[in-house]
Amino acid sequence: MGGGTDSATKAAQKAEDERRAQAKAATSSINGIFNSDSRKKQIADFLSADRTLYRTDLDKQKHKADLNTKFAMARSGLTGGSQDVDANADITNSYNKGLIDAERRAQGAASELSAADQQARLNLISMAQNGLDNTTGQQQSLEALQSNLSLAKQKSATDGIADVFASLTDWYKKSQQAKEARQTTKYGFGSLYAPMDGNIAVNTPGYT
Amino acid sequence: MIGLIVALAAAAAQQYQAHQVAVKQDKTAAQGIKQQSALRQESNSALQQRLLKLQQSNPDDAITQKKTGYLDQLQRARMVANQGLQQNSGYSDAYNSYADTVTNRENTSGTDLADLMSRIDGPTAQRQAEGFDTADLGTQFEDVARKSQGAGFLTKLKVNGIHSNPWLGLLTEAAGSWGSNYAGRNAPGGP
Numbered sequence A: 001m002g003g004g005t006d007s008a009t010k011a012a013q014k015a016e017d018e019r020r021a022q023a024k025a026a027t028s029s030i031n032g033i034f035n036s037d038s039r040k041k042q043i044a045d046f047l048s049a050d051r052t053l054y055r056t057d058l059d060k061q062k063h064k065a066d067l068n069t070k071f072a073m074a075r076s077g078l079t080g081g082s083q084d085v086d087a088n089a090d091i092t093n094s095y096n097k098g099l100i101d102a103e104r105r106a107q108g109a110a111s112e113l114s115a116a117d118q119q120a121r122l123n124l125i126s127m128a129q130n131g132l133d134n135t136t137g138q139q140q141s142l143e144a145l146q147s148n149l150s151l152a153k154q155k156s157a158t159d160g161i162a163d164v165f166a167s168l169t170d171w172y173k174k175s176q177q178a179k180e181a182r183q184t185t186k187y188g189f190g191s192l193y194a195p196m197d198g199n200i201a202v203n204t205p206g207y208t
Numbered sequence B: 001m002i003g004l005i006v007a008l009a010a011a012a013a014q015q016y017q018a019h020q021v022a023v024k025q026d027k028t029a030a031q032g033i034k035q036q037s038a039l040r041q042e043s044n045s046a047l048q049q050r051l052l053k054l055q056q057s058n059p060d061d062a063i064t065q066k067k068t069g070y071l072d073q074l075q076r077a078r079m080v081a082n083q084g085l086q087q088n089s090g091y092s093d094a095y096n097s098y099a100d101t102v103t104n105r106e107n108t109s110g111t112d113l114a115d116l117m118s119r120i121d122g123p124t125a126q127r128q129a130e131g132f133d134t135a136d137l138g139t140q141f142e143d144v145a146r147k148s149q150g151a152g153f154l155t156k157l158k159v160n161g162i163h164s165n166p167w168l169g170l171l172t173e174a175a176g177s178w179g180s181n182y183a184g185r186n187a188p189g190g191p
Helices: A007-034 A038-077 A084-134 A138-153 A166-186 B001-058 B060-076 B093-160 B165-183
Strands: none
Touching: A007 A084, A007 B001, A038 A084, A038 A166, A038 B093, A084 B001, A084 B093, B001 B093, B001 B165, B060 B093
8 A cells, every 4th residue: 555654653753762862861961060070179179269368368467467466565565464365365256257257258159159050050951951852942051151151240259358357457556546646745855846745754765 | 336346446546545645744744853853963963062072171271371361460560569578788688588588478479379369260261161162052052943943844845735636536536426326327226
């Protein structure tokens, strides 16, 4: 009778089986890539770099705060006193807070990178499945691109940490102002025009 | 008897013709499906290439590129950066020695910072590049989808265009009618 009439059905079945197999293989490959040790290592290294950046910044700030406090105490004659201990306790407290904040920021930045990877993974799986279906993948690819580009906008990865020891600046400034005030009056002694406040310990060079 | 044979032959011919049409339509549809499969292979090939590239993707090149840029910038600005730490013959040896130590320390600090920033910016740049590649894959999919739509439309036109031969249909119908009439007229007890 000139052949059967089920070759289209067979071809469609074969095509569908192939499509499913390809989509399954692609999904598995994509998951494998994004869950690989290599990706985890990339994110771990990113976290480590972020952590070191913040820590270096914080340590520099602490070094400056230590020096400022040391000189402020010395200027005020409070070195070795309870005020000295309290000021250093403040530094320790601020430093600890800064450490936690730095760690949070570093982990937050790493999480954003990881989330971008997961978003890219899901978009690519969706694209692969739709693309193998010979339907449009364009919109999703643009979404994927948008997701990856928005990563560039995230600032948390490289923003410096704020001045952790800002609360101590006030103390340092006051000691500086006191120093300047002393300088102004110190050398006024003996001058006809300069004011004298009568404090001989302050106004007489070499007098202790 | 002759009328019956002619009527049966006409019916068989009609049936045969209908079957031939169905077979042709089936073959054309199957051909269209195979064509779609070939297009899907094209998409799959693009996808496999993309996945291979993604598998090999790492931030090393981006890190190196960023770091080179940062270090170049530091190198160009080094004179300006270290202006306040220059050796001065009018100052004490202790000052000059300390200034030297600090200069080296700060230069190392700049290099370390370049290293850290490139390790932070590198993976971000890598992912941006991956995003561009994925968008490119989407464009390739879109191209295949257009071809697929065009091929599907043509297949539909081809399938719809397959009809039985009208002259042959007319002939078999006429023969069938004649055979039926003839058989009716010559049947026992007929007119």
